Amino acid sequence: MTFDPIDRTGAERPVETADHRALRLAAVEAAVEPAVAYSHFYDDDEHVAEHEHGRAQLLHPSVGVVTVxxxxxxxxxxxxxALWIPAGVRHAVDTIGRVDMHSVYVLPDAISGLPAHLHVTGLTPLMRSLIAEAxxxxxEAATPRAGYILGALLHEILHLPQRPLGLPFPSQRRxxxxxxxxLVQPTAHLKIDHWADAAGMSRRSFTRLFRSETGLSLTAWRQQACLMAALPRLAAGETVTAVALDLGYDSVPAFTTMFCRVMGAPPKTYLRAQATA
Known part of the structure; x- marks a missing residue:
């Protein structure tokens, strides 16, 4: 079920205004259905201030990249x-490029087994089709077909593969x-000893605290930060060589090995698959 204040005449749809966003979010809160779906557009470099929803949100940019x-x-x-955001989690959104956003808002108890933690997922071919239809x-389309689509979508959430595209921040201030x-200038040459000295800790104490605060080793955290810096640039058409060297990798194969280990495929193969999905 979709609240859509934009006329669907085949012309290019305008960017969502603050007024449209307020209407959409009000409709989300007023809905009684287990799941409701919306499509909306954002300009490049747009910032949506911190907010929260009474429902969980499955946020999927079909075009462009967002950071939350x-x-x-x-x-x-x-x-x-897609990003699964549990109900009540305060979050801000920033866009990289013009974004065509699809959002599915889900009641926390719509079905049993819904995730309780915020995380990035891949999308199965079935989920892509279900979101596109939703x-x-x-x-006014409260039809059996609508019920089947949204019901299948809810259950497909349970089968989405998790992706390592998150960067947990430590709560310890330093x-x-x-x-x-x-994150302002990520590099493959981050040194544990440098960070330990900057934090005023021994290497052992630093590594233990960093893992306990983030759930990741500093090496794994650094790899994910570099990957998050690389993906929007690669998607925008920059060469693998330029991105790899700019991030401080000693060679393109070293960058490709890291990318493949985290994303399951080399950069060109991965991007080609995303473009044709």
Missing amino acids: TTRAGRWMVPPGH VRLRP LAQLCREF
């Missing part, structure tokens, strides 16, 4: 992926500041 920031960290969502439904500074 919470007090616990930052998540990047490229095309072909955002075309109109409010560690969090080091992480934020790193």
Whole structure:
């Protein structure tokens, strides 16, 4: 079921205004159905201030890339992926490129087994089709077909593969500041000893605290930060060589090995698959 204030005449749809966003979010809160779906557009470099929903949100940019920031960290969502945001989690959204956003809002108890943690997922071919159909439904389309589409969509959420495109931030203030500074200019040459010295800790104490605060080793965290910096640039058409060297990798094969280990395919293969999905 979709609330859509934009006329569907085949012309290019305008960017969602603040007024349209307020109407959409009000409709989300007023809905009684287990799931409701919306399609909306954002300009490049647009910022949506921190907010929360009474429903969980499955956020899927079919075009463009978004980053979502919470007090616990930052998540990047490229095309072909989605972000599951549990109900009540405060978050802000920033766009990279013009974004065609599809959002499915789900009651927390719509079905049993819904995820309780915020994370990026891949999209199965079935889920892509279900979301595409769900955002075309109109409010008056409370038909058996609409019920089947949304019901299948709810159950497919349970089968979405999790992707390592999140960067949890430590709660310890100095560690969090080091992480934020790193994101301004990520590099493959991050040194544990340098960060331990900056935090005023021994290497052993630092590595133990960083893992306990983030759930990741500093090496794994650094790899994911570099990957999140690389993906939007690669999707925008920059060469693998330029991105790899700019991030400080000693060679393109070293970058490709990291990318393949985390994403399951080399950069060109991965991007080609996302473009044809």
